[in-house]
Amino acid sequence: MALRDQLRTIVVDDMSTSRGLITQALEGFGLQQIETAVDGQSALHKIATWPVHLVISDMNMPGMNGLQLLHSLRTTPQTKGVGFLLITGKADREIIEYGKKLGMNNFVKKPFQPDQLRVAIEAIVGRL
Amino acid sequence: MAEIKASFFIECDELLESLQDGLQLMDDGEADSETVNVVFRAVHSIKGGAGAFGLDDLVKFAHRFETAMDDVRSDKLEATHDVLKLFFQCGDILADLVREARDDSPHDPSSTAQVLNEIDALLGSSAEEEAEEEVEFQPMTLSLDLPGIDADPTPASEPSYTIVFEPENELYNLGNEPLFLLRALRELGDMIVTCETVSLPDLDQLSVETGTMVWTIQLTTSEGEGAIKEVFDFVDGICRLEITENTPPTAYLLPDIDLAPELPPLPMPPAAENLSLEAPSAAAENTFLPPQLPEAQPSPSGPPPATYSKPKQAAPAPVNKPAPKTSGGATTPRATVRVDLHRIDRLVNLVGEIVINQAMLTQSVEEAGLPPNSTVRTGLEEFLQLTRDIQESVMMIRAQPVKSLFQRMSRIVRESSADIGKDVRLKTEGENTEVDKTVIERLADPLTHMIRNAVDHGLESNAEREASGKSATGNVHLTAMHRSGRVVIEVSDDGAGINREKVHQIAVEKGLVPPDLQLTDTEIDNLLFLPGFSTAKEVSNLSGRGVGMDVVRSAIQALGGRISITSERGKGTTFSISLPLTLAVLDGMIISVAKETLVVPLNSILETLTLTPSDLLEFGPETHVVNIRNTFVPLLDLGAELGYREPLSDYSGTVVLLIMQEDGSRAAVVVDAIEDQRQVVIKGLQDSYGRVPGIAAATILGDGKIALILDPVDLITQSSGRTRPSSNLEKIAG
Known part of the structure; x- marks a missing residue:
């Protein structure tokens, strides 16, 4: 069993196009266990019943933004250890520094190519 | 990929719609910070998606628009009427660019240049100057020997609670302020507050004396549940309060990663230098596998069913049940399905066949002379009712709110009023009135023409309006409503009204009516619908080509509709279109x-x-x-x-x-x-x-x-x- 067969990932993005693109890329890497959520709140609900190793989340979402989701994950004992990859259109100092403080594992700037996403994921969890 | 791209364009249409809505609210002065966020997100999302598909023109423009919106969002820029006017223009251009990208038609940079310059002027910087600084970031490796990670940034965690707080009316009546309670709660620790506004009624149904909001608070505190309850002491009994400690019944266990011995041990963090987001390393390029799944994936976002099989070493069963068999789509607040229109048309046709078939069956039963209470007859009655229900349901699928159409008209008003230098305000009503999709599509051209007419001919110039004691800004109203089984769409202006003497005179001059014929007001108004009639002295850019209202009328008639005029001198003119609900x-x-x-x-x-x-x-x-x-x-x-x-x-x-x-x-x-x-x-x-x-x-x-x-x-x-x-x-x- 390779890592890609077991790594559980949830993709959080309010835009179905982005969810589709990321999911497709992940499937391209051979990941077998992918879930999606349309916003932070539903991601938290889903993770509560379907624990994940890695959360790949968009920054700009209605309700909870990506970093608020991260904060929520980190302050809940059961999810504080999950990997968090932020997808952001804007990678300015403020966002990245704040992400760092909250314990963001890595980020990818939009737009990205699938291999950039792969590199970013592998930097967190190791070779897929 | 093509499938995702197609869905991107559909999503763009939705985003553009909420963009328009948001800008309109801002312009009406009814926007709150969330409205600004919605507008920003719409532009941002379009840019994001466009970037993924390499639609550079779209990305470039959206980026500038986004920067301007971001300034509004962060209060660096005030959304004045002029700024919003520019934003509306930006929205229009964005819509054009999306359409160009969809149709693969070439982009003419000159069409956006002027607006881009205006944005530059507004922001005091140009796109070139707006360089993003590189921020150093060291990816944090995750140890998958869960639970716990080596790079855990948070200190030993404190217990956290989910608090649901729903004030009853009494709470407000007694002069309590929920904000103070939330502030008191904040003293206890870090918290995230979500206000649920789903049960907020529409503005017209909003009762100021009724509280409808519910707050969900995620609080991390070591003070314990008692301290939380203490905060709500004063409002005990006049609110719904639920406090739950965020500990799932059984431990949250991730399935352990179990690797076959021949595979390299985990984790193997790559050197940080390899993580160049701008230029992927060659190694990464080589290892990237193109999507192996067949093109015809049922849902682009939905993983194949096999995805949900339980991992070998699953956590305790009650916690680690397989995920529900849905992907993101099913949890969207508005659960919708996108269906090819042809399939619906087929359904509509089939329903039509059923109606005919049922009529034939009824006729046969009549001719057979069966007694009125025979089972065949009663069965047929039910069949009749069901057919009608099916027909109505199918029609409802085809029905769409006229909103999208009305939004296009607001653009027409903006552009045409700018062209001829009149200040015009469009007010729309009944945007949620639903009409058959085909009707909406075929209504676009005639309605555009009518709106242009109203702006060009109906309304006077700003100066003329002021001289006659009206506001300088002209008003055009676009209304849709259901009236006795039909849809009525009205375009009215508060302009000068029809100059009947002039209309009559022109009609006589053009030989359209005999000079001695006495006509009623209505008859004179209806002369406007005659082919070749045009009252404009000069052919303007907008209308007045003399192919106006007669073309409009035949387009409406082709839809099984009718058009009529009412006009009052000095007060304005109303064109009323009445259309059948369905064409089937x-x-x-x-x-x-x-x-x-x-x-x-x-x-x-x-x-x-x-x-x-x-x-x-x-x-x-x-x-x-x-x-x-x-x-x-x-x-x-x-x-x-x-x-x-x-x-x-x-x-x-x-x-x-x-x-x-x-x-x-x-x-x-x-x-x-x-x-x-x-x-x-x-x-x-x-x-x-x-x-x-x-x-x-x-x-x-x-x-x-x-x-x-x-x-x-x-x-x-x-x-x-x-x-x-x-x-x-x-x-x-x-």
Whole structure:
């Protein structure tokens, strides 16, 4: 069993196009266990019943933004250890520094190519 | 990929719609910070998606727009009317760029240059200057020997709680302020507050004395549940309070990663230098596998079912149950399915066939002479009802709110008013009125023309308006509503109204009416619909090409609709379009005239009556009126009007249908007999015969024969103009 067969990932993005693109890329890497959520709140609900190793989340979402989701994950004992990859259109100092403080594992700037996403994921969890 | 791209464009349309809505709210001064966020997110999301598909023109423009919106969001830029005017323009250009990208048509940079310059001026910087600084970031490796990670940034975690707080009315009545309670709660630790506004009613139903909001608070605190309860001490009993500690019943366990021995051990963090987001390393490029899944993936976001199989070493069963078999789509607040329109059309056609089939079946049952309470008959009754239900449901699928159409019109108003230097404000009402999709599509052109007309001809110039004591800004109202089984769309302006003397004079000059003919106001107004009529002194950019209203009218008529004008000098003009709800099926009254079977739309019939000699009055040769409860209504002999037979010599004892006309006046239409009342399938005649005056369409009856569906209002209008039935009609009827 390779890592890609077991790594559980949830993709959080309010835009179905982005969810589709990321999911497709992940499937391209051979990941077998992918879930999606349309916003932070539903991601938290889903993770509560379907624990994940890695959360790949968009920054700009209605309700909870990506970093608020991260904060929520980190302050809940059961999810504080999950990997968090932020997808952001804007990678300015403020966002990245704040992400760092909250314990963001890595980020990818939009737009990205699938291999950039792969590199970013592998930097967190190791070779897929 | 193509599938995702197609869905991106659909999503773009939705985003552009919320962008327009948001900007309108901002312009109306009714926006809150969330509105600004929604607008920002819409632009941001379009940019994000466009970036993924390499739509560079779109990305570049969206990026500048986004920067400007971001400044508004962070209060660096005030959203004044002028700024919003520019934003509206940006929204229009964004829509154009999306369309260009979808159609793969080339982009003309000059079309965006001016607006981009204006944004530069607004922001005081240009796109080139807006370079993003590189931020150093060291990816944090995750140890998958869960739980716990080596790079855990948070200190030993404190217990956290989920608090649901729903104030009752009493809480507000006693002068309590939820904000203070939330502030007190914040003293206890870190918290995230989500306010649920789903149960907030629409503004017009909002009662200021009723609280409808619920707060969900995620609080991390070591103070314990007692401290939380203490905060709410004063409001105990006048609110709903739920406090739960965020510990799942059993431990949250991730499935351990179990690797086969031949694979390298985990984790193997790559060196940080390898993580260059801008230029992926060659190694990464080599290892990237193109999507291996077949193109025809059922759902782009949905992983294959196998994805959900339990991992080998699963956590305890109660916690680690397989995820529900849905992907993101199913949890969207608005659960929707996108369906190819052709499939719906097929469904509509099939329903039409069912309606015909059912009519034939009914006829057979009639002819078989079965007793009224036989099971076949009662079964048929149910079948009838179900058919109707199916038909209505299918029509509902095709129905769409006119909102998208109205939004396009607001752009037309913006552009056309800017072109001729008038200040115009468009107000829309009834945007959620639903109309058949085809009707909406085919309404776009005529409505555009009418809106342009209203801006160009209807409204006076700013100076003229002020001189006549009106506000300088002209108003155009666009309204949609349902009225007695039809959709009515009105375009009205508060301009000068129709100059009837001038209209009459022009019509005479152009030889459209004889100079000595006395015309009523309505008749003069209707001259505007004559082909080749144009009152504009100069042909302007917008309208006045003389192909205006007659083209509009035939487009509306082609949809089975009618158009009428009302106008008051100095006050304004209203164009009213009345359209059938659907183009597929209608409730009809089956009548017979001179052995011909015809269908009259039920919604146009006010009542039916049998004439007595005392009801009738002769009003001149071949002209009769009917006395209906002391009002006189003109009589129309349908058989003679359609050329089926000579006018009857005596109308007493005949059956008449009382028809309501557009302007509220009535007419009595003589028929030989009323046969039945039922749903009929509309089969258009336009394609084969063009427009036939007085005839809306045709249908197939239960016995398989074809019957014409009348447009009684048009027929009466024709008749009062004394036009003879066209040869076309005779051709069809024969």
